[in-house]
Amino acid sequence: MTGSSRRYELHPDRLFPADPASRSIARGLYERVRELPIVSPHGHVDPGMLAGDEPFRDPASLFVTPDHYVTRLLHAHGVDLAELGVGQGELDEKAARLAWRRLCEHWAEFRGTPIRYWLEVELAEIFGVNRRLDAATADATFDEIAAKLAGPAFRPRALYRRFGIDVLATTDDPCDDLSAHAALRDDPSWRGRVVPTFRPDAYLEPSAPAWRERIDVLGRVADVDTGTYDGYVAALEKRRRYFIDHGATATDHSHLDLGTEPLVAREAYRIYAAALTGTATQDECTAFRRHMLAQMARMSCDDGLAMALHPGIVRNHHGPTFERFGPDTGHDIPARLEVTRALRPLLERYGTHPGFHLVLFTVDESLYSREIAPLAGFYPSVYVGAPWWFLDTPDAIRRFRLAVTDSAGFGKTAGFVDDTRAFCSIPARHDLSRRVDAGVLAQYVAEHRLDEDEATEVIVQLTDRQPRRAFKLEEES
Amino acid sequence: MTGSSRRYELHPDRLFPADPASRSIARGLYERVRELPIVSPHGHVDPGMLAGDEPFRDPASLFVTPDHYVTRLLHAHGVDLAELGVGQGELDEKAARLAWRRLCEHWAEFRGTPIRYWLEVELAEIFGVNRRLDAATADATFDEIAAKLAGPAFRPRALYRRFGIDVLATTDDPCDDLSAHAALRDDPSWRGRVVPTFRPDAYLEPSAPAWRERIDVLGRVADVDTGTYDGYVAALEKRRRYFIDHGATATDHSHLDLGTEPLVAREAYRIYAAALTGTATQDECTAFRRHMLAQMARMSCDDGLAMALHPGIVRNHHGPTFERFGPDTGHDIPARLEVTRALRPLLERYGTHPGFHLVLFTVDESLYSREIAPLAGFYPSVYVGAPWWFLDTPDAIRRFRLAVTDSAGFGKTAGFVDDTRAFCSIPARHDLSRRVDAGVLAQYVAEHRLDEDEATEVIVQLTDRQPRRAFKLEEES
């Protein structure tokens, strides 16, 4: 192992405000929540990974290839996604070493980004690697991490325990049999809690690729004839119940806009029938999807699943990359979003329904103070979703708190979501959020806007109670 | 009186920056304006309250029921507006105690909000109540405040004097006879200044509820036949003169958008006639309202009334609540707004007219640096309105100053507006604004962007000169 590269220590005060008085308060607040279990109500971890508990293959498969945060910035600096192993299935050692090397070579380009922050914390805290990555030591760090990955302490279940995860929600296709969730639940040696989330996007939008085929599968899996609109709705309701039976507490939805205008029954029937025969226009498909989003709220009022909305993303922006490497390869780009008018039809119908929870995320920061916080400050159902995707970063989380607290307080926010495919980044991401919240609350205390005893209660509330409450993840009976 | 609940002191340095050097500068700047009289150029206090000078009824009527800032956040936490006395007229003691209790029970939910900040300051500074509200002491604090309200020192006029209000503008219907304003003006024992503001929204938008009936009343009150467009315009002009005769210096307008495209005369005649017979389309009604907003600017050039625009709010977002409780019940939600193009027709015609003042408010923060400050940085008529409604808070005011000063300086901003129905919150709101401005200016001084003697002049200017200047509230001769 060469000793040429720069070593670092994770500073205990990292991310706290620079002002000494505020920093001291932040330290105390953070200390209160540092060791609290992780509540992860939204993410993209594969439940089969925990059910199977196989060792992770290599450092690249763990840190580079599947993480589009990492690959997109390397691509932005001219690295071909193929060199990072994207879209190639399991990598052999040579390919894995190459992908890892590309990351190490471009380490300086990650300066100042949360990606670098997370990776540094993961490497230091989980793997004891606390040397800056660089080209000269790429193979050495690869070997060092790979050696650890082979040991039992680095298998998924061991890490789950070590990370202190209390509950982890996955994101799942409505037709998924949830066998991995069931296997975990039925395994007496497993003490964790992994719950599925009902994610029906591709079934609600008739113009989505392979919608017709999905509808057939839905019919088969639900054992309901989806040849009619009524059957389609019944099948969705049945699959929601199946998810609930497997521990689900929420649905998740990500469409380009938040339209929720319902159709009259006759129109819904007509468009559904046209969609089945492939003759519905794009406008009709969009109108149908908006109708179905309102229907999802109606179903949530009936069956109690919380409803999370992650809208406003133009998916697969670069066609050629999508064709070559598939989806989730770093070019999903946010677009401007409108909430106040778009959600009105849904909120007029279901916004004050007892027990209905609507968690509203955005990657358009201008919405925080203008639309989302005011809505959450009136509608009992509406929770402000955490800063997400491009915004789950120190500065964006600060801006978020300072933008929404005025109108929505702390009690109508939904806690942190890691939203990650990168399993090892979960503790680093939650810790970042706790540190930044501690810093924001320290500012409130230092400016005499909140007493310290109240701020202490608030940081526990933000870390633990709010995500459980918004996503209905209260302790299992 | 129980002593179980937590007592607090209002910290003299509250809202100042945490950094000691900046804080020290902020203290000095604030001290310069702490005692300056209050100039309140826009708000919703009932002038009859001051004319009649009756004691306030009870703590709920004073602090809870009429204040949609308070009721909306309680509603967001599941409290029925009926329990808060909304829409029920005068409350009996039982109902008033219940409303107050609901506030006390949910006090923790107001943490970090300006609503809590204002109420704490009001309770401590006006009523000497400096214990945190909670369920256990709800009746005791109710009684304590109620006892004080019965005394002469807590009547509206006594409070007006104690608050140090120099001038207070109300918001009034064009057909209002302004008798309360006249009564105050003619009362030799009254030393204050309460001026009306001409708010014609409902008369300019033919699709507004009861527009036709209002137009008839307008004709009667103005003694002009409003059966023709020319008569309608003449009636509005006459009522503006009536307002001016009663001390008005400004008009106020709040439509969803800022369109100002004028109609050719023939079109204005035609649509007006159609509106009278109820046959104008929604598009025609909107076009007519935009035309009339430009007409209001033209009238301001003629009669000298400043023109304030508070656009971009979707009113009564939740239909069922509106039907049950009426307007102003906490679900007016901001929407995205466009200014540059919308105001162009108006500004091309009147933007450089000598003496014309256009005060431009927004609840869409993205407009500050992009559209409003650049407009105010060129057009002599345009003043940047203060952060308003969801934005009259410590963090939003800071963001406002740091967003508009670059392009518009301090001298094209319009000072603070409290915009409140909550009479007792007026001094707390103005004090908050002065503290935050002191903090922002302290940052400029600490970063050597402004000398301290200039910052001292600026804070006086922001507190006193700018609102008087923008709203033409110069000392009466």
Added chain:
Amino acid sequence: MTGSSRRYELHPDRLFPADPASRSIARGLYERVRELPIVSPHGHVDPGMLAGDEPFRDPASLFVTPDHYVTRLLHAHGVDLAELGVGQGELDEKAARLAWRRLCEHWAEFRGTPIRYWLEVELAEIFGVNRRLDAATADATFDEIAAKLAGPAFRPRALYRRFGIDVLATTDDPCDDLSAHAALRDDPSWRGRVVPTFRPDAYLEPSAPAWRERIDVLGRVADVDTGTYDGYVAALEKRRRYFIDHGATATDHSHLDLGTEPLVAREAYRIYAAALTGTATQDECTAFRRHMLAQMARMSCDDGLAMALHPGIVRNHHGPTFERFGPDTGHDIPARLEVTRALRPLLERYGTHPGFHLVLFTVDESLYSREIAPLAGFYPSVYVGAPWWFLDTPDAIRRFRLAVTDSAGFGKTAGFVDDTRAFCSIPARHDLSRRVDAGVLAQYVAEHRLDEDEATEVIVQLTDRQPRRAFKLEEES
């Protein structure tokens, strides 16, 4: 010379954070780049000024009349542009003194603005005038500056050397013969580097004033028949090559929107032919311009010119002022902009082309975290342009860094551009940017998000490497 007005010293710590620990770090970072040469990849200096090297005429011609930042804020405070010499060609001494006096009289209105900051630095550092401007000393400072301007040390070339400018890009009409650039290049006594920038806006938009005449001139200058679309394209390509031969490394484009949808060839031919005969509709002209913007990207892929986009400005907002004083007179106002969808056609075609550089500016701050940084964080071609025009100020630059670094890091930003017509403001503007970047990076270091050795590398990178890289201004061979 009166001594009545207030003297000031430029504080060595100006613009650094107030917190002592952060300030100390900022000082060190700034010191590293304080004396680095200026790389100015985008601006509006007249190259003839440097070629001719005539003395500046007077203080008003240097600081007031041509600088729409200055004149617009004076106009906003009621000063007639005519009194500032706008649109009047060369001013006689009386007119120049009046313009200067108006600035001095209104000096207090510039408090807190970057305009005042730049002017103070320029007056103190270049002219040794370190007294606040005011009416009483207006003539004295005019004389003091005028006397210096007469001397050889204040001629343009001497100032260019004194300012430490390494390379200065101008903005030029495609039909310009670039004789000033050639004269400089061929002058053995000239050691600077002044490169032209190809700015074809008026040639791409058939509805722009005098488009038809321009196309004829283009044909003559390029010696290509522009009577056909193919000829028009060839003429543009030929002029780009002419610019490259004269040192150009970039093109620059400023349209209202960023549409880039290409036309099929037949449509392009048809609309071009219609435009030549004046029969193209506005929609066709817009579609053609969007097509041509994509064509410009295609040409950049072919000839290697970097492509800079400065969109989203409504030009000449106030018609009467435009008619009286012409363009660039302070009422170009930003408008909301959309990037993600508008640029998609261009980026799908050319976004990953090797060597293609697209520098994306905005005056709509909401785009930074939502659209521009995510695009730059994936597409190798996309660079985030510096905060520009209304945003090249201490607070906006801070907001910019904190909004884009999360998604794009430092290495996909394009460095600072001064974008100025005010030659003497160049060093003050670049110094401001270096100071603010030092402050932001100091915050990263103080919060333990970046080590100090890395921050030191980053500030050099932001100051020198990034603008050279994005605009292809690498050292000449």
